[in-house]
Amino acid sequence: MSGSKRTDYRSVAMPRALWYHLYPGMWEVFFRSLGLSVVVSAKTDRATVERAALISEPEHCLPLKLHDAHLHGVVGAADVVFIPRVLSTLTEHIACPKLGSLPDCAVAQFGDETPILTIDIDENKRSVHRSMLELGSELGFRRNATRAAAAAALSAMKTERNGLKTCIDREDDYFLILAHPYILHDAYVSAPVFGKLDAMNVKWLFPDYGCESIESGPIKWDACGIMHDALLRLDAGRCVGVIHLSAFNCGCDSIVMEVFRGLLWEKNIPYMTLVIDEHEGRAGLDTRLEAFVDSIGWRNTLDNAV
Template identity: 30%
Template sequence: MRVGIPRALLYYRYGKFWERYLTELGAEVVVTRKTDKVLLQKGLEYVSSEVCLPVKILAGHIADLKGRVEAVFLPRVVWLEDHLYACPKMIGIVDIARMMLGKDVKLIAPVIKGGFVLPYLAAGLSITPNPFPVVRAFSRASRELNTRTAVPEYEPGEKRVALIGHFYNLGDDYIGRSITSTFTSNGYRVCLKDELPEAVLRSRKGFARNIRWVYERELYNAFRYLADKVDGVCVVVSMGCGPDSLVAEFMREEACRRNIPFLQLVLDEHTGVAGLVTRIEAFVELAERRKAVPQAS
């Protein structure tokens, strides 16, 4: 069976696990190519212009799989532990995918509510009916799941910037590459939220416990954790992202209070790389000037 995985959205978090799992099950796995302009354009034809950039990209990847595979693997995260929800679009995009693919392509969409073991096993059974290889495949694949517990080390004297943004934005080279590389070429070490252990990211302390979106809580916790370890905070938001429009505001408020340089970049399909680079360079200069005159505020 040829099973397709779109290289977008949750792929950047769980992709390796999915690939391994499906391969172990004996499926022929087709992962779409890296995002490019053609895929994005394809996506724009299928979804409304108001949804956020990563969802448009995902639609493009799904459209690209159409006709090439027998089934598409697209898990649906509704909520993870502690009733932390995924965003409405992430939940709903699976239904959009079903409408896009039509009846010819099977959609394998394990619904994850809390625990993820059972839904994945059930999804595995729809590929091979025998439960033993499914369990074996799952246990082998779960080694690929990210179980980081160590905190990255931050050396003194190093210039650092916290790049706060979703893994599906920063992980996608088409969106995030120019941002990361601009900071690196200016001599900054980029601190991402995905380097932090889960214990930090899912912490319930402080205001974070009021945020009931799982990936937003991670962003906010990463911001809180990194804020005093870096020279500046850059928040990357995609236009039309509902949760980010709120959580970025909470972060901005706090950054203002704690006097941390703060930059919010809003991305959509019309964003030009040159504009981003200019803004980042201006931000870097500002952060450095402030560092040179510490009590200038």
């Protein structure tokens, strides 16, 4: 792909999965402000999951499988498909290694059918704002136009994030939900859990994934580092339990779950892990959530009785 050709792109497509949720709402606004029309794949549904099982590498984790399915859905829908190479979204931290090869895998899988547009996102080297500026200039847009688009994109992301429930100090007796942003924001995966919690009248929050920086801890993966940081600052008096929502075969979670378990054991906060896969068994999920919430309720009454 030569540099001059790129300005010919009139439309950009992107899968609504994985990295898309790391910067919620940002990329659409960026490309739209530059005057490109944007096609984002439809929200995950049953068909997406089925397609994922058919076309994706069987040993991938669920979010990566869904990414492949979403990608398959938007190939050919626009002049170019955008997939950034996410190496880090937080300074002094790194992203999951699987995100580093995404554009190359997309080229390997769909390179014959569509050009792939990519940009490195590495907060250790430059801010995502600067990454957007570079992407704009690579696409052949004027500096001022790119700058305005990047600013609009960042503020759009901020508004989107402010609309989400995050760890705020005012709440009492809440459950902390730990999950990667791409699980949290994918309603198909996370909505049954949140729906169940709401139905049980339970207050729940999740860590602030939009934070600029955190103290350097033992966990170097960005989202997991934020979760770890949130757990360290957790007040046992306020937070009654932690629910870790993980996707099947998530490599990062397989390690950090053990670390979190040890940490929360010391803090005396109950911890439950829920692993979600592409199979549709929601009854088990409901039962486990009910049992967890109930036993925490009993814990309080028993403590008071003693």
